[in-house]
Structure formats: structure tokens, C-alpha cells
Amino acid sequence: MDESLNQKVAKWLTRVISNNYMPKWAVFIVDCTLIAASFFTATFLWQSIMLDFNTNPTFQYLSLLYIGIFILATLLFQTFSGIIRFSGVYDTLRLVVMVIFGGVTFYLFNIKLKLVEENFQSNEGVIVFWVFCTFTLLFTFRKAVRFTYSYWQNKKxxxxxxxxxxxxxxxxxxxxxxxxxxxxxxxxxxxxxxxxxxxxxxxxxxxxxxxxxxxxxxxxxxxxxxxxxxxxxxxxxxxxxxxxxxxxxxxxxxxxxxxxxxxxxxxxxxxxQIEDLLNRDVIERDTKPLETLFYHRTVMVTGGAGSIGSEIVRQLCKYKCDVVIFDSAESPLHSISLEIAEKYPNTNLTCIIGDVRNIKKLERAFEEYQPDIVFHAAAYKHVPLMEDYPEEAILANVLGSKNVADLCVKHSVKKMVMVSTDKAVNPTNVMGASKRIAEQYVNALFTNHLQQGGNTKMVTTRFGNVLGSNGSVVPIFKKQIAKGGPITITHRDIIRYFMTIPEACSLVLEAGSMGNGGEVFVFDMGRPVKIYDLAVRMVKLSGLKPDTDIKIVETGLRPGEKLYEELLTSSENTQPTYNEKIMIAKVNTMPYEKVSHLVSNLIAEANNGNKIEVVRLMKEIVPEYKSNNSIYESLDIEVKQEQLESVLLS
Missing domain, CATH: 3.40.50.720 (NAD(P)-binding Rossmann-like Domain)
Known part of the structure; x- marks a missing residue:
């Protein structure tokens, strides 16, 4: 029986310690015990010091009165109800009020009963001493519990x-x-x-x-x-x-x-995560213009299942608009539809499987849903792949953008916002050049449309690399670290601008609200980040040591890759907007007839699959396009030779 009782006590103590608190009833019992102990201890000390204690049968009534009053005061003020190890100033004040209340109440009873006078010569002094000892014992108990738990926790x-x-x-x-x-x-x-x-x-x-x-x-x-x-x-x-x-x-x-x-x-x-350490100020956005722009409107997002497009869709769902996603990627499209149904059940979402290169399928979507606003985020974006397949870059990025822009004009869409890239500035690769051509076509079409009295507004947004997007460097580095390395970087000195996906999409939505047509929006992306430093930080964040636990290996620049990206060409400058983080680039616009003719020829060559001729025409449309670390560098040499011959002949 004793063994069983000991086991129960041991289990109870273990549970109390592991739960990190004492039950209220246990604290109450200890407090009652300490109140009684304080009374008798104080009485013994008073007798030893003052020598004025008289043996009297009424002392037992005196002790019961004092202990009873203080137990009732404890119940009244609930001083045992808090978690002792977290007791602070408030709990101490409550304890002080409780003992003062108990002392005053006991004193008032004593005036009537005169029990103290029958046992002590100095009644006020001994009462104060009792109250002081009671408070000291109760307070010391709480401090001891806090110290014990703190010591226990530090040892775990x-x-x-x-x-x-x-x-x-x-x-x-x-x-x-x-x-x-x-x-x-x-x-x-x-x-x-x-x-x-x-x-x-x-x-x-x-x-x-x-x-x-x-x-x-x-x-x-x-x-x-x-x-x-x-x-x-x-x-x-x-x-x-x-x-x-x-x-x-x-x-x-x-x-x-x-x-x-x-x-x-x-x-x-x-x-x-590395995204948390960019030290970037998130773009502050005034939501009222967005609420006005999107409220009860139909908004189409091409490429709405991609990294940028899907975040645009998520942010649009906050503004009570009908959303139409047009994308060719079946699985991501299904995923975003399930996500929106769960998070935004009141949003009227339509998902269409289709390719922006297919003008007939795209036009059927425009005819059926009559979008008021279109965000064009569908594009091919991977530099090395597009360097191998320039014809596909033209068909997706140029033809796709042309189809969307033409249909926006045809169906009197109120506003089209095209998502572009910093790689379109002084491009060194096919992907960047294709996006620059798309920018030129959209700007020229808008200018021509405006001159003919049209009311469709078209704007473009440029931004840098997006953290966490499909195929971006951060998820690649994470996978390489998870496998034990090595991390591969193309060049130790390569630098890039970075932003988070929500930031990028905030810029796109902001452009949609403030743009009057023809603008190319760029924004303050902060300081550029060296990719090597990014890799080092990611390794350290994983609790590992660079070049010891995880090797960092240079593989050399990829075709079309350059060491740094730009947001503006040398011939462009900017003007501010009401948001200090967002600026408008002043770009040169080609006549619509000229750019339309060049783009039509370019698309025809892309359909023929002639890679070299495709790139040759791209360089004609975008003279600042100079290939870097690419097989197409030979075309730049030919252009230089032609220019030299022209100068000599003249």
C-alpha cells in the first residue's frame, strides 16, 4: 500500500514538473500551511525578542481567528490562481493587498474581542509583525518556485x-x-x-x-x-x-x-529563410484605387497558373472581382483553382486551358467572358532554353503578347498590363530581346490605338528576379544544399536584383491602377545581391559551413547570361509617381506600321524554324541586343563588319 502511494506521489511530482506549473489547489494548500506557520513562527520570534507573551487559554482562539481570516482573504483575492513561475509585479501587488486586507480585518475583530491584549502587552506591534511574516513567507515561497523551475528548465x-x-x-x-x-x-x-x-x-x-x-x-x-x-x-x-x-x-x-x-x-x-534577409522595404500600396478599379469587374490573367500570375490571382481575389485564368499548364492550373476555392470561396473563378499563341482559342475566351482588365503574365522565361530555341521564344513572348494586345484593342478592354523583365534592357540573350520586342509592339499599338480615338490603356511593368519562382536560383540552391552540395554558380561576381513574389505582384497591380497608357513602370529594387554571397548565406542559414560542409562551385556563364542586369537603357530616364518606390521609364516608341511589319516577318521566320535568321531579325528590331557567351555572337560581328564597310564606302 505504501509502495503504491509513493508511486502515485512520484508520478504526481513528475507531472507537475513536466507541465511546468503547480495546480491551484496545491498552491492554496501550501499558502494555508504557510499562513499557519507564519503565525506561530512570528509568535515565537516575538516572544524571544519582546518577552511579553503570556500563556493564556485564549491563544488557541486567537490563532484560529488569524489563520481563518487570512485563508478567507486568500480565497477572496485568489492569490493562488496564477502560474507562480510567471508571477510578476501585478501578482506581488495582489499579495500585498491581500495581507493588508487580512491584517486590517483581524485588527477590527481584535478591537471587539480583545484576544491580543489578553496574550500580549503591545497589540498593534505584534499584529504588524504577524502580517509582515505572513507576507514574507508567501512571497519567499513564490520566489523559490520561480527559481526552482528556472533552474530545472535550464538543465533540460x-x-x-x-x-x-x-x-x-x-x-x-x-x-x-x-x-x-x-x-x-x-x-x-x-x-x-x-x-x-x-x-x-x-x-x-x-x-x-x-x-x-x-x-x-x-x-x-x-x-x-x-x-x-x-x-x-x-x-x-x-x-x-x-x-x-x-x-x-x-x-x-x-x-x-x-x-x-x-x-x-x-x-x-x-x-x-533567405527571403527574410533581403532587408527590403515592402511597397506600400493604397488599396482604395485598386478597390475602385477591380470591384465587380472581370479580370483575365494569362499565365495565371505561373509564379507571378498565380500571385496576381491571389491578390485580385481580395477585391471582389471575377477572375479568369488562361494558361496552358494543366497541373498548376488545377492547383491554383483548388487553392482559390479553399481560401476565397466567394470569388467567381474560371480556369481556361489554352495557349496565348492560339489566337482562335484566346479570342473565344475574350468573346465569352468580355474581360474589363487583362494582366498578361504568360511567357517563356528561362534564358538557356530560349537561347537554344529562339523560335519558341518569339512565338510565346512576341506572338503571344501580340495576340493578347490585339484582342484587348478589338474587344475594348479598359486596361492591359504586360509583365516584362529587367532582361529586356540592353539584352544579351534571346529571352530578354524577345520581351523587349513585345514591349515595343505593345507601346506602338497603344500609341496607334490612341491616335485613332481608342480607349484601351496599355502599360508595362519591368522587374528583376523573383525569389521562389519556378526555376529561380533560391529553390535550386535549397535543393542542392538538401542533397549535400555542391552549390553551382555560373560566376563568382555575378549580381542580380531580387524581390519577393508578393512585391512583384504589388507592382503589377499598382501599375494597373495608376497607368494611363504607354508607361513602362520600374521600381526601386534596392541594392543588387551578389549570387555568391547569396549562396554563402543560404548555406549558413542551413546551419552548415560554406566550402567545408557544402562546396560552392563555379560552372561558367551560361549562353546569353551577363554579370549584371539593368532596369533602364542608356537612352531612357525616369519620372516619379505618387509612390516613391515606383517610377516611369521614358522609352522610345517605334511607329506602329514599322514595328508591326518587323514583328510579322519575325513571327514568320519563327514558324519556319530558322534560328539564325530569327536572331538576325531580333537584332534588327532591337539594335542594343548584343549576344553574350552565345553562338549568336557571330551575328554581332557581321553587323560590325557591315557597318564598317558602309562607313568606308561612304
């Missing part, structure tokens, strides 16, 4: 000692609930304050210290290699991220946005 091998980036007092709830979650794999040992305002304070007994570019020292002092930050505070990382990477401190991010006590912290924590 299953939890990672963690630095918390602490920005304001609101983070105290996060720290408290993190400590309360017995399932959490992380235990905060220090709070890092970048403002310096709370240096030296303690939150839930966790010290707060200032950060002064010394994360290595802090990690060493507190025996940790983990930094945790809330998703909403990523913008405050700044130089801290580099400091962490250089000192092998793992950066984790928590997606938790509410502190209701029912959250599993561990399942909501993951490693910070």
Missing part, C-alpha cells in the same frame, strides 16, 4: 537555450507563454534589446541586455547558438543577421501572432 537537455530578440513590452507575453509551453523546444535564457531602453531589466526572470554588435560574446556567455525572432519583427534584424551568420548563431522565426496560451510554439518555429 531537450530544450535549446535561446536568445529572444526583444523589441517592446508586448513581447513579454510571448516570453511568458513560451516558458509556459511544456512542448516548446526552446527556452529563453536572455532577451536582446536593440533599443537599449530595457537593459538590465528582467522579464519572467529572464535578463534583458542591449545588443551592440556582439552576438558572438552574448552567445558564448549564455551558452547558446540560437536566436529567435517574431515574424513581425524581421524588419528590425538589419546588421544582426550578418552578426549571427558570422558567429554561427542559428536564426529562427516564430509565426505566432496571438498569445492565447493554446499555441504549440515548437510547431510554429522554423529557420529564417
Amino acid at each position: 537537455d531537450t530544450q535549446k537555450r535561446t536568445i529572444i530578440l526583444f523589441n517592446n513590452e508586448g513581447h513579454a507575453d510571448f516570453v511568458k507563454l513560451m516558458l509556459a509551453d511544456s512542448r516548446s523546444s526552446y527556452i529563453p535564457v536572455v532577451l536582446l534589446d536593440k533599443t537599449g531602453k530595457m537593459n538590465g531589466m528582467r522579464i519572467s526572470n529572464v535578463p534583458v541586455i542591449s545588443y551592440n554588435n556582439n552576438i558572438g560574446y552574448i552567445a558564448s556567455k549564455y551558452k547558446t547558438k540560437t536566436l529567435l525572432i517574431l515574424r513581425n519583427d524581421l524588419a528590425t534584424l538589419n546588421g544582426l543577421s550578418e552578426d549571427c551568420l558570422n558567429n554561427d548563431v542559428d536564426m529562427m522565426v516564430s509565426e505566432i501572432s496571438s498569445f492565447d496560451g493554446n499555441v504549440n510554439f515548437s510547431s510554429n518555429v522554423h529557420r529564417i
Whole structure:
């Protein structure tokens, strides 16, 4: 029987410790015991010091009265109801109020009963001493529990000692609930304050210290290699991220946005991704013009199942418009339709399998759904593949854009927004040149249409590489790291501009609202990123060491690839818009008759499959197109020779 009882007690203690809190009833019993103990201990001490205690039968009534009043006060103020290990200033104040209430109540009873006078010479003094001892024992018990739990948690091998980036007092709830979650794999040992305002304070007994570019020292002092930050505070990382990477401190991010006590912290924590460390300011967008533009309109998105197109669709679903997706990729189209049905069940979504090169299928879609606005995101975008198949680049990027633009004019679409690329600027590859030709055709068509009294507005957006899009460098690097390397980069000095997919699509929607027709929108993409540095950071973010755990190998520039991208040609300049992050490029527009004739010839050659002649005509339409690391460089030599001969003959 004794053995069984011991086992039950052991199990209860184990459960209490593992749950990280004492039950309310257990705290109440301890408090009652301490109240009784404080009375008798204080009486013994008073007798030893003051020598004024008289043995009297009424003392037992006195003790019962005092203990009873304080137990009732405990029940009234519920001082046992909080989780002791998280007790703070509020809990201490409540304890103070409780003992003062108990002391005053006992004093008032004593005035009537005069029990203290019968046993002590100084009644007020001994009452104050009793109350003081009661508060001291109750307060000491709580501090002891907090210290014991803190010591226990710091000894647990299953939890990672963690630095918390602490920005304001609101983070105290996060720290408290993190400590309360017995399932959490992380235990905060220090709070890092970048403002310096709370240096030296303690939150839930966790010290707060200032950060002064010394994360290595802090990690060493507190025996940790983990930094945790809330998703909403990523913008405050700044130089801290580099400091962490250089000192092998793992950066984790928590997606938790509410502190209701029912959250599993561990399942909501993951490693910070490279996208989080771009240090970019997200474009601020005034949603009112967008609500006016899209409300109860029919919006078609070509290429709406792709990386950019699908995000455009997601953002459009917020504006109560009917959305038509036109795309040739069956599986991605099915996926986005299921996603929209789940997340935006009130959106009227239509998915059409079709190719923008097929003018008849495209026109049937225009005739049936009569779109008010068209976002043209369908295109071939991979540089090496298009270098091998220039005819396909022309048919998809030029013919496809021509078909969409022509039908927008024919069906009096209010606005067409074409998605272009920074590779269209001073192009060195087929893909970029094909997008530049598409830009030229759309701009020329708009100018001609405007002159004839048309009302269809056409605008273009240019932006750089998009993080996380299909085939982009970041997911490729992630797969290579997961396989143990090596990471392959084409050149150590290659640099690129980057943005997130939501940012890119914010720009596209913004262009749709502010464009009056004929504009080419570009926006401030921040500082360019060296691809080698990007690879190094991604390896470190994975908890590995570059060139030790994961090799980084140069493979050489690919056909058509250049070291850096541009957003403007040398002949272009910009003018500002109401959004300081978005600018309008002043571009040269060719006469519609000329560009239409050249584009028709180009499409005919593409249909014939003559690669060299296709590229030759592309260079005629886009004189600044100079091939780089490509078999088509010979065409540039021919042009130079022809120009030289022309000069000599003249």
C-alpha cells in the first residue's frame, strides 16, 4: 500500500514538473500551511525578542481567528490562481493587498474581542509583525518556485537555450507563454534589446541586455547558438543577421501572432529563410484605387497558373472581382483553382486551358467572358532554353503578347498590363530581346490605338528576379544544399536584383491602377545581391559551413547570361509617381506600321524554324541586343563588319 502511494506521489511530482506549473489547489494548500506557520513562527520570534507573551487559554482562539481570516482573504483575492513561475509585479501587488486586507480585518475583530491584549502587552506591534511574516513567507515561497523551475528548465537537455530578440513590452507575453509551453523546444535564457531602453531589466526572470554588435560574446556567455525572432519583427534584424551568420548563431522565426496560451510554439518555429534577409522595404500600396478599379469587374490573367500570375490571382481575389485564368499548364492550373476555392470561396473563378499563341482559342475566351482588365503574365522565361530555341521564344513572348494586345484593342478592354523583365534592357540573350520586342509592339499599338480615338490603356511593368519562382536560383540552391552540395554558380561576381513574389505582384497591380497608357513602370529594387554571397548565406542559414560542409562551385556563364542586369537603357530616364518606390521609364516608341511589319516577318521566320535568321531579325528590331557567351555572337560581328564597310564606302 505504501509502495503504491509513493508511486502515485512520484508520478504526481513528475507531472507537475513536466507541465511546468503547480495546480491551484496545491498552491492554496501550501499558502494555508504557510499562513499557519507564519503565525506561530512570528509568535515565537516575538516572544524571544519582546518577552511579553503570556500563556493564556485564549491563544488557541486567537490563532484560529488569524489563520481563518487570512485563508478567507486568500480565497477572496485568489492569490493562488496564477502560474507562480510567471508571477510578476501585478501578482506581488495582489499579495500585498491581500495581507493588508487580512491584517486590517483581524485588527477590527481584535478591537471587539480583545484576544491580543489578553496574550500580549503591545497589540498593534505584534499584529504588524504577524502580517509582515505572513507576507514574507508567501512571497519567499513564490520566489523559490520561480527559481526552482528556472533552474530545472535550464538543465533540460531537450530544450535549446535561446536568445529572444526583444523589441517592446508586448513581447513579454510571448516570453511568458513560451516558458509556459511544456512542448516548446526552446527556452529563453536572455532577451536582446536593440533599443537599449530595457537593459538590465528582467522579464519572467529572464535578463534583458542591449545588443551592440556582439552576438558572438552574448552567445558564448549564455551558452547558446540560437536566436529567435517574431515574424513581425524581421524588419528590425538589419546588421544582426550578418552578426549571427558570422558567429554561427542559428536564426529562427516564430509565426505566432496571438498569445492565447493554446499555441504549440515548437510547431510554429522554423529557420529564417533567405527571403527574410533581403532587408527590403515592402511597397506600400493604397488599396482604395485598386478597390475602385477591380470591384465587380472581370479580370483575365494569362499565365495565371505561373509564379507571378498565380500571385496576381491571389491578390485580385481580395477585391471582389471575377477572375479568369488562361494558361496552358494543366497541373498548376488545377492547383491554383483548388487553392482559390479553399481560401476565397466567394470569388467567381474560371480556369481556361489554352495557349496565348492560339489566337482562335484566346479570342473565344475574350468573346465569352468580355474581360474589363487583362494582366498578361504568360511567357517563356528561362534564358538557356530560349537561347537554344529562339523560335519558341518569339512565338510565346512576341506572338503571344501580340495576340493578347490585339484582342484587348478589338474587344475594348479598359486596361492591359504586360509583365516584362529587367532582361529586356540592353539584352544579351534571346529571352530578354524577345520581351523587349513585345514591349515595343505593345507601346506602338497603344500609341496607334490612341491616335485613332481608342480607349484601351496599355502599360508595362519591368522587374528583376523573383525569389521562389519556378526555376529561380533560391529553390535550386535549397535543393542542392538538401542533397549535400555542391552549390553551382555560373560566376563568382555575378549580381542580380531580387524581390519577393508578393512585391512583384504589388507592382503589377499598382501599375494597373495608376497607368494611363504607354508607361513602362520600374521600381526601386534596392541594392543588387551578389549570387555568391547569396549562396554563402543560404548555406549558413542551413546551419552548415560554406566550402567545408557544402562546396560552392563555379560552372561558367551560361549562353546569353551577363554579370549584371539593368532596369533602364542608356537612352531612357525616369519620372516619379505618387509612390516613391515606383517610377516611369521614358522609352522610345517605334511607329506602329514599322514595328508591326518587323514583328510579322519575325513571327514568320519563327514558324519556319530558322534560328539564325530569327536572331538576325531580333537584332534588327532591337539594335542594343548584343549576344553574350552565345553562338549568336557571330551575328554581332557581321553587323560590325557591315557597318564598317558602309562607313568606308561612304
